[in-house]
Amino acid sequence: MVIDCHVHLLTDKGHSEKILSEFQRNGVDKICLLAGQNNIKIWGSRMASNEQLIEEYRKYPAQIIPFGFVELGVDPPSLIDQLYSVGCRGLKVTRPRTNYNADELLPYYERACAYSLPILFHTGTVLRTEYDQYYDVDSSRMRPIFLDRIARKYPALKLIGAHLGNPWYDEAAMTLFWNENLYFDLSGTTLKRKKAAWFNEILWWSPSKNLTLTDNSTTPYKSAQHHPFYRICYGSDCPVEELPQVLKEYRSIMDDLQVEPYIRERVMGGNLAEMLNP
Numbered sequence: 001m002v003i004d005c006h007v008h009l010l011t012d013k014g015h016s017e018k019i020l021s022e023f024q025r026n027g028v029d030k031i032c033l034l035a036g037q038n039n040i041k042i043w044g045s046r047m048a049s050n051e052q053l054i055e056e057y058r059k060y061p062a063q064i065i066p067f068g069f070v071e072l073g074v075d076p077p078s079l080i081d082q083l084y085s086v087g088c089r090g091l092k093v094t095r096p097r098t099n100y101n102a103d104e105l106l107p108y109y110e111r112a113c114a115y116s117l118p119i120l121f122h123t124g125t126v127l128r129t130e131y132d133q134y135y136d137v138d139s140s141r142m143r144p145i146f147l148d149r150i151a152r153k154y155p156a157l158k159l160i161g162a163h164l165g166n167p168w169y170d171e172a173a174m175t176l177f178w179n180e181n182l183y184f185d186l187s188g189t190t191l192k193r194k195k196a197a198w199f200n201e202i203l204w205w206s207p208s209k210n211l212t213l214t215d216n217s218t219t220p221y222k223s224a225q226h227h228p229f230y231r232i233c234y235g236s237d238c239p240v241e242e243l244p245q246v247l248k249e250y251r252s253i254m255d256d257l258q259v260e261p262y263i264r265e266r267v268m269g270g271n272l273a274e275m276l277n278p
């Protein structure tokens, strides 16, 4: 089962039909389809609202896993109850007015946790748009380390950080290491720029390598049971025309890193299947 965890729904007429046929042609079974800030454009089109997302989901419930958009600090946390009741299976958040780990945002995470809704967080620097003043956008509020508090406070909540925190990769990697309910996707430019040696430096823990780091069996990293890609998720976040290329990038980095088959399976959809059907 191949599941893409990061696909934006745009307002263009026929957009969902266009992307669903392209995903199907490329062997992707299901997609986490995201609503967004409705006035913001990516790839020349505006992002779809929650209402539009649900409309498309009702047409294609077998392929679409709807991730509702919540504007942190602006929408009431009760929006999450509504999104859950209309079928959302996850949430997307970005461009917060405060750091992701601020006290005032905790009620959102608590509610998502109560419904077992995974949250896809944009992490790292974000696209500049004409609405940046309106939303008071500050990329530094989306540093990956801010997921650390949320992950520890709500151990049953599943968090996916998008883009491996680009450019705060070290922060993203160590936050991933310590929190087993945290996952990252590698969408954006990272897979186009970074090679296997770099991944081995950043995501350094694995059962084979850890044996050489110390003889002390009580050191926490001795207990890493799996290659770090164990909690990496395939997410494309690209214009649909680039989908074949992005799929190829995920597969070739895993070839180069000699990621074992059971972990590749988790990356390409197993992780998402598990968090959506706990």
Ligand SMILES: [Zn+2]
Binding pocket: 006, 008, 162, 237
């Ligand atoms: Zn995105």
